[in-house]
Amino acid sequence: MPRSSNIYILPGYANPEHLENVRSETEHISKVTWGRDGHQIELSETNSLVEDKYSLNLSSAQYVVEGFKTPESEEMAQNINRQAMIHHHPRGHQEKHLQFKLRKENEVIRITLENLSSDDYQRCIKGFLSVSQKIIELERTEGNILANLQEFFFNERVSELDVDRRFLLGHIKQAYRNDAIRLDNGEPVTSEKLQELKSEIHLLPFLDWED
Amino acid sequence: MNDKTIEVTSNKITSLRVTQKTKKMLEALAIKKETHEDIILRLIKMAKNLSDENGSKLIERGNVTGTKYERIHRTFKIKTEKANYSVVCTYNDLILLSMLRANKRLKGYISNRNKEFDWEVDLEIVNVRIEEGKWEEPINLKSKDRKEYLLIYLVVLKDILEETFDINIYEITALNDYFERDKWERAYKENNLSLESFHSDVQKKLREI
Numbered sequence: 001m002p003r004s005s006n007i008y009i010l011p012g013y014a015n016p017e018h019l020e021n022v023r024s025e026t027e028h029i030s031k032v033t034w035g036r037d038g039h040q041i042e043l044s045e046t047n048s049l050v051e052d053k054y055s056l057n058l059s060s061a062q063y064v065v066e067g068f069k070t071p072e073s074e075e076m077a078q079n080i081n082r083q084a085m086i087h088h089h090p091r092g093h094q095e096k097h098l099q100f101k102l103r104k105e106n107e108v109i110r111i112t113l114e115n116l117s118s119d120d121y122q123r124c125i126k127g128f129l130s131v132s133q134k135i136i137e138l139e140r141t142e143g144n145i146l147a148n149l150q151e152f153f154f155n156e157r158v159s160e161l162d163v164d165r166r167f168l169l170g171h172i173k174q175a176y177r178n179d180a181i182r183l184d185n186g187e188p189v190t191s192e193k194l195q196e197l198k199s200e201i202h203l204l205p206f207l208d209w210e211d
Numbered sequence: 212m213n214d215k216t217i218e219v220t221s222n223k224i225t226s227l228r229v230t231q232k233t234k235k236m237l238e239a240l241a242i243k244k245e246t247h248e249d250i251i252l253r254l255i256k257m258a259k260n261l262s263d264e265n266g267s268k269l270i271e272r273g274n275v276t277g278t279k280y281e282r283i284h285r286t287f288k289i290k291t292e293k294a295n296y297s298v299v300c301t302y303n304d305l306i307l308l309s310m311l312r313a314n315k316r317l318k319g320y321i322s323n324r325n326k327e328f329d330w331e332v333d334l335e336i337v338n339v340r341i342e343e344g345k346w347e348e349p350i351n352l353k354s355k356d357r358k359e360y361l362l363i364y365l366v367v368l369k370d371i372l373e374e375t376f377d378i379n380i381y382e383i384t385a386l387n388d389y390f391e392r393d394k395w396e397r398a399y400k401e402n403n404l405s406l407e408s409f410h411s412d413v414q415k416k417l418r419e420i
Binding site for chain 1: 282284286297299301337338340345346347348
């Protein structure tokens with residue numbers, strides 16, 4: 001592992017009023033957390049201080065009382081847990097990659113970002129942050145949340161990251177062409193599976209590249 | 212129905228039967244005041260290091276031998292005249308180099324050269340806590356008190372060298388000794404430590420005061 005190569009991007013684009021920094025013995029976490037009525041959305045950036053490990057993580061969780069039926073459909077409401085991240089670590093899948101945990105069947109999708117310089121990796125991280133705005137907005141409309149989550153999570157500078165969003169999507173498109181978008185069992189995503197993934201509205205912003 | 216009982220016990224002391232000769236051989240490997248358990252645990256750690264895919268490696272290409280270092284980390288507790296510190300540091304894993312130093316025949320298996328391998332500790336302080344306060348970036352202490360920061364660095368460096376190479380750097384004991392370049396150079400030469408380490412880990416840092 002090289003000497004410390006920590007990445008601190010979230011603090012530059014987060015609303016400073018809601019940004020929390022937590023420094024422990026071996027990790028530094030910066031995060032913004034919104035929560036109300038059993039619904040929590042968190043954007044967090046974690047740097048290991050002792051090994052080459054980083055992640056920018058967007059997670060949302062909705063917890064319902066057991067036995068509660070949704071008013072719309074009379075179906076039993078379920079706990080919802082979603083996670084999207086861009087990260088790298090020295091164990092397991094060691095290359096820099098995006099990882100998504102989908103609600104359906106707890107499926108995990110990985111998009112490996114190949115042959116990235118450290119500058120390009122940081123651009124991809126900024127692109128992820130830019131896409132996070134859309135995901136958070138989706139959470140807001142789906143969850144009938146009245147609060148202005150865009151203002152809660154981000155400062156004005158986040159609008160500068162649109163060019164990095166396009167940069168990230170370009171790399172994701174390249175990853176698809178190189179069979180570097182894979183399911184948890186290691187199988188590459190086929191064109192049929194890609195269409196299925198695009199129907200997951202929380203995943204679509206990451207797969208919405210221009211052809 | 213499953214009738215299995217899972218027993219949870221505290222870590223009991225057991226006895227190990229070895230011959231008198233083996234016991235004396237084990238005791239001969241002790242560093243400072245290590246107990247039998249300490250010696251065995253250290254040897255287990257060294258054996259794991261050698262068989263591990265991770266850990267520092269020597270790489271030979273023709274006449275050139277290079278070292279690919281594994282970075283390890285540890286938290287050190289240091290008490291100076293000013294405060295008590297907890298300091299998290301990362302540095303190169305030098306266990307392999309230490310073993311080569313101690314065992315000439317092992318060194319001979321790696322290459323036919325008689326020259327000592329050069330190495331460096333490449334110590335980095337990554338986290339600091341003063342007394343029982345919050346963990347902070349090291350730059351905070353460095354910008355407030357550069358000399359104290361350097362003292363902590365040198366104290367940790369000395370501890371790493373002593374423990375890794377089983378030596379006692381008695382030349383550097385009192386506060387002012389740590390900042391004496393000549394004392395460090397003498398310590399390195401008398402203990403046959405890598406002069407590359409002296410230049411990059413010590414001399415370069417002392418110039419920062």
